Amino acid sequence: MAPLNIQSTYKMNSGYEIPVLGFGVYQTPPEETEKAVLNALQVGYKHVDSAKYYRNEHECAQAIRASGLKRSDVFYTTKVPTNAMGYQQTKEAIDSSLKTANLEYADLILIHAPYGGREAREGSWRALVEAQKEGKTRSIGVSNYGVHHLDELEEYNKNIGGKIDVGQYELHPWLARPDIVEWFQKRNVVIEAYSPLVQAQKMNDPLLKKLSEKHNKTPAQVLLRWSLQKGFVPLPKSVTDKRIEENAAIFDFELSPEDMQTLSTGEYCPVCWDPTVSKD
Template sequence: MAPKLTINSTVKLNSGYELPLLGFGVYQTPKQQCLEVCTEALKIGYRHIDSASDYHNQGPSAASVPASGVPRPDVFFTTKVPKRHYPLGYAHTLKLVELALEETKLGYLDLVLIHSPYGGAENRKGAWRALVESVEAGKVRSIGISNYGIHHLEELEQYIAQLEAERGGKGKGGIISVGQWEVHPWLTRPDIVQWCRARGIAVEAYCPIVRGERFGEPKVKALADKYGKTEAQILLRWSLQRGFVPLVKSVTPSRIAENAGLYDFELTEAEVEDITTTDYSPCAWDPTVSPLGN
């Protein structure tokens, strides 16, 4: 039987590092609120913060680590580089990693993801090579991608093999530790999840509570009533029990606590299945469908 999940549960990444299963997202969290809400989250017990250079708040988010008194090694901090409207590629990615180190003052970054596949093959490959070198330089511990479709993932896998051949063997092309996508019961991405699971890549689920847009769905509501929990908690529990790493965002202290109150109940396997749909219903963007040339 799988061990009972707790707020301290982690998954071991292909890089060898441990990723805490419950993540705290800061997309659209105003810069001036980040220190306060991330400190609150760390005090409650979250140990994983998901930021991005494009969120313009990685500095104040990371400042919560010393402010909370939680030791640096106990916190897993993610940022993402580059996105559509940046000049993508090798040099710019190196620059963004340096900037993230400067802004966060964390000494190293636990995880850096390529935010989306936009930018074309040469830029995607250049960005990946910059991340591989950042790991080798001790600036970044684990690397991965976000919003890649299967065609982008296969391109990356081939590029890793090419780098290994050019740079002297296994591991020299970098290791994909994490992939991040919008995932919830109305967008389960079976093909991508299967691709990742076959390679031991951890799947992070963004918009795990669908930004509240699905509250009131009868099956989820019935489970919330049955367990005396909220619909947000049911959706987060679905995510954890499907083996995902949910990244949930809130600037509201009561909700930050609520979203971590997930460990005193468990859905049955049948209940997890029952709220899973085959819909394709994103609530955010979906770059996975963009062609390789974009």
């Protein structure tokens, strides 16, 4: 793998590039979001991951404007919520998100989860494909889809000519999702990792602490480095200035193959919701 730094990017199927490290704002209160995102942008992040469901799209965009950076230099993501599945509802949700943020376009819009049934999923995806053609979003993708949902979508794409650019999932050493990862890698789809720090539930894990001491890095930095070396785009979140900065300081060390093997737990332990298993 080529050496990465905070300015490194991956090329998506859309032809656009996505920064290898993102800044997440899930559960960040709106009143704290602008400051946190602005701090992240000042540290060097160029990638902000929001969602309509998070209720902080406006504050994320305010921070982008306040940063002094060009709009084209910041990669901004939002998501279609589960209560807006279906063609017309998704079209309205996309327009609503852009209006809330006061942005002309999003860099990436994802379907947040595969709920609502096949007809609704296909309608939502068609709306995303149209939004991409109309310039409302540069790239499109899905979040929390199981392999059966992805196979369904691939079949539908043959009819409408759409392409998946990004898949976003809860991913960490205790939830590596090898089947989903393999599906995307075969199709050159960029994989994003949300909750890459396991919502701080594993910071005292002996395996992690050992590697933290070995590399003189925090457990969080080790987890984010694991994610990078897996080829994922991790999306850590924090409202603490020091941690925002620490979470970006992951490009000056490397986990060995043995270290990576140590973190191959084989466990399936989500700390968030898990719509991938939905049979609907």
